[in-house]
Amino acid sequence: MGAETVRAVLVGCGEITGLWFDALDRIDDVSVVGLVDLEIDRADRLREQRCPDAETSTDLNGMLDRLRPDCVFDCTVPAAHEHVALAAFAHRCHLLGEKPLAPTLEAARRLVKAGRAAGVVHAVVQNWRYSTGMGQLRAAVEAGRIGRPTTLTADFFMAPHFTGFRNEMDHVLLLDMAIHSFDQARFLTGADPLAVQCLEWNPPGSPFAAGAAALATFRMTDDIVFSYRGSWSAEGRPSPWHGEWRLVGEGGTVRWNGADRPTGERRAGPGAFWSDLQPLSFDEPPPMAEGHEGVIRDFLTAIANRTRPPTDASDNLRSLAMVFGAIEAAKTGGWVDLRPYYA
Template sequence: MALHKVVVAGCGGMANEWLDYAAQRENVEIVGLVDLFEEAAKKMAQKRGLNVPTFTDLSTALSQTGANLVFDVTIPASHKQIATTALQAGAHVFGEKPMAETLADAQEVLAVASGSGKRYSVMQNRRYLKHIRALSSFLASGAIGTVGSLHADFFLGPHFGGFRETMASPLILDMAIHTFDQARFLSGADPVSVYCHEYNPAGSWYAGNASAICIFEMSDGSVFSYRGSWSAQGAGTSWESDWRVTGSQGTAKWDGDNRPVAEVVEGEEGFIRPGKLVEVPDIWTGREGHFGCLDNMFEALEQDRPAETDCTDNIKSVSMVFGALESARTGQKVML
């Protein structure tokens, strides 16, 4: 079993979950910690009991440690620089979303990854939940016929404080990629176009647009609609959204917390055709969340194949975010 010598870039709170994972994997060795503020790296090393060197520069860390893999848990503004530096130095990268802060930067990172011969996989932990895996398999089985539309409602009122409350587009830019990526995962289709209206409703404590409505046309002819708000107080949905998927022979629903349910049409007569409840079986035996996604990343790396959330796939979810922002800015439908 190959040894993965890992440098962790970014020593904020998010690094802990990645380090928890690394501690459980026999063929992973943490060989260095990098942070712009070296004191943060030193504190993390002490907290985790890691006897490893600390750095403020990733290139130096890679050359001095011989690392062949970088965990990028830096802030989004640093993702492009961290990923390209690591890939050009001959290291693979597993990183937090998003790939970059603009679509052009994400495409540049993709080009570097493609030319480097190394893997760059992006954390999309919300694909790795047993209920969404169950719903995805159920839809792929054709149990409700051909999927015509997917609808996701996301309504929460988190008071984060800090940078999110000053962003121009906090909901779309910081959160919606999770739901957009889930729509691709559930439908098995990719986005073709988007129309988006962003707004900031009365009572919002955000400076920017905390609410949005988006309509995506997908490559299989289906439509994905998204209604979301980060300033909706009361009667909140789950963080996974509240989903309805309609097919030619029935409908599936998932509230994001509990097991999905479905109703399939019976018979071919009647003004409203009768339906019967159908069980959506739980089929996922893997781990959930970050650990499930990291399991897939390592398995793919060791089998020399792209991970499910490889950058060549994740760029399509990134395009949904920046396409939505462009549509909101111009008031026009944007082709993706």
């Protein structure tokens, strides 16, 4: 272990840790020294498979007292995120936690406040920002290739067969999944959410207890409208995990199918009934760390430089506001003002 190696304790040894260790295996300056889970078998199995030198325990506070790590990686279920965060902050540990930041807005606000008071780096895994396709779309928008953005749409349709916490969770699509798309919408446009209207339902035949589908419309700053359509109970012709995107600007449109390279067209001349259009070319992006690797690298950089990472928890409140505002709007049936959610 080098002098600059960041020592981490990882809590919650379930499904998602596969992606974490795939990423951690490619990063030199971090070492997982402890694994914690309510079920010791899970922690022991993960040690065997991915992290042979780590200690294992069911007692997070005890392990933090003993090992005094620099940071905590929270891979537990959403209902446990507050408990884990408060333990990390009480030990002055930096925290990188899985999305969603917390299962309620009140809990998320408490966590952001507690992280600030502890003076640590506190970030959320919004790994979908970290993809070449998203990066290319954003670069095209920033370079003005389609003019001023006006309209953004995202479609997310699939039917995964989960076991575990999701099947019984309320608002499962909005809270567990749409948080990614809502965060991507902010990332792409640089705009903040102002208000939302939403219909949320559980389609007949859904394997989930509640809220497997939603349609939400957001008014964003800069006069942008964002429309999200999603279902986790949609058999056949699935969209990719990243969803399918269309961003319309005053002078053109870019599209991304969530998997391949983006495409686009811009107005080249006034034409007759239709404008003359020209295909957009996208710059070849510099090589980037995708997904969890990108998030973890930016988190480590923020610790080293004492800066805020791109997926800082206080900024994430704005993405989470879109989730909880959409849930509220679905209940009330009207527009919900989102600004008080993150003021």
